[in-house]
Amino acid sequence: MRGFTLIELLVAIGVMALMAGLSWRGLDGMARTQSQVQQRSDGVLTLQAGLAQWAADLDAMVDLPAAPEPLTAQLPPMNWDGRGLRIIRRSTVAPGSELLVVAWAQRNVEGAGQWLRWQSRPLQTRAELQSAWDRAAQWAQNPGDEEKRDEVRISPLAQWQVFYFRSDAWTNPLSSDSAATTPEQATASALTLPAGVRLVLTLPPGQAISGTLTRDWVRPTVGGGKS
Numbered sequence: 102m103r104g105f106t107l108i109e110l111l112v113a114i115g116v117m118a119l120m121a122g123l124s125w126r127g128l129d130g131m132a133r134t135q136s137q138v139q140q141r142s143d144g145v146l147t148l149q150a151g152l153a154q155w156a157a158d159l160d161a162m163v164d165l166p167a168a169p170e171p172l173t174a175q176l177p178p179m180n181w182d183g184r185g186l187r188i189i190r191r192s193t194v195a196p197g198s199e200l201l202v203v204a205w206a207q208r209n210v211e212g213a214g215q216w217l218r219w220q221s222r223p224l225q226t227r228a229e230l231q232s233a234w235d236r237a238a239q240w241a242q243n244p245g246d247e248e249k250r251d252e253v254r255i256s257p258l259a260q261w262q263v264f265y266f267r268s269d270a271w272t273n274p275l276s277s278d279s280a281a282t283t284p285e286q287a288t289a290s291a292l293t294l295p296a297g298v299r300l301v302l303t304l305p306p307g308q309a310i311s312g313t314l315t316r317d318w319v320r321p322t323v324g325g326g327k328s
Contacts, residue, residue: 144256144309151216151255152316158203159298159318161190176234178294181263181274185241187234192223199223200230204237207258208244214305216258219251259305266297266319296320 162178180187185206192199202221207214219240221233240248264271274295300316 141309148256148304148310151218154218154255155205155300155316156318158188158190158205160321161193162188162294163191163200164294176230179298181265182238182241183275185238186263187237187241189230189234194223199225202230202233202237204241206241207261210254214258214260216255216261216302218253218255219248220253221251257305257308258302260303262301264299264301265295266299267295271297271299294320 159179164178176189178189185204187202187204190201190203192201201223204219206217206219208217209215210217219237221236224230224233236248239245240252244252263274265274266272297317297319300318302314302316304311304314
């Protein structure tokens with residue numbers, strides 16, 4: 102019986118090598134696409150978790166005049182200093198008896214902007230609350246290694262802005278309340294929660310979500326038919 106010639110074998114091997122190369126390129130492309138989709142999906146889920154935590158911190162914010170007696174320090178329940186937002190909130194571990202200080206800020210980490218969150222340990226005394234409040238301010242401005250140990254990276258972030266809803270308008274938190282005409286009224290206004298908080302995030306290109314993202318939070322106890 103007649104067998105294959107050397108030329109026929111070489112042609113068959115060449116065709117098989119070509120098909121193997123095309124198959125490998127297809128599989129490599131599918132693997133790369135799957136990896137990119139997974140990265141974008143992880144980025145979206147991480148950002149969603151960060152926004153959910155942002156809302157949870159604001160929902161759990163306390164009004165200190167109504168807090169337990171040992172914790173009735175003259176501190177605002179929320180403060181924006183242009184670099185970071187500090188919040189005094191209830192602890193979910195022991196509701197009603199312990200408080201937490203949390204802070205949000207944007208800072209360059211390893212050459213890229215990051216949205217960060219910081220949280221204190223549960224607080225039970227006025228001195229602990231004041232100390233945690235000061236540490237949160239230090240963390241937002243110029244953190245040391247000790248403050249950085251309590252921070253969590255949320256999402257890449259190029260820029261962010263915070264606005265308060267006061268006197269039926271969105272205003273800069275650093276501006277004084279137009280309704281306050283005396284120093285006493287200004288102090289009382291600083292200790293009063295705004296009716297809402299607007300978060301504006303500028304997300305860098307190349308991420309799962311890029312561009313400007315706006316998130317509004319309304320204080321649950323606000324009434325009067327406002328939306």
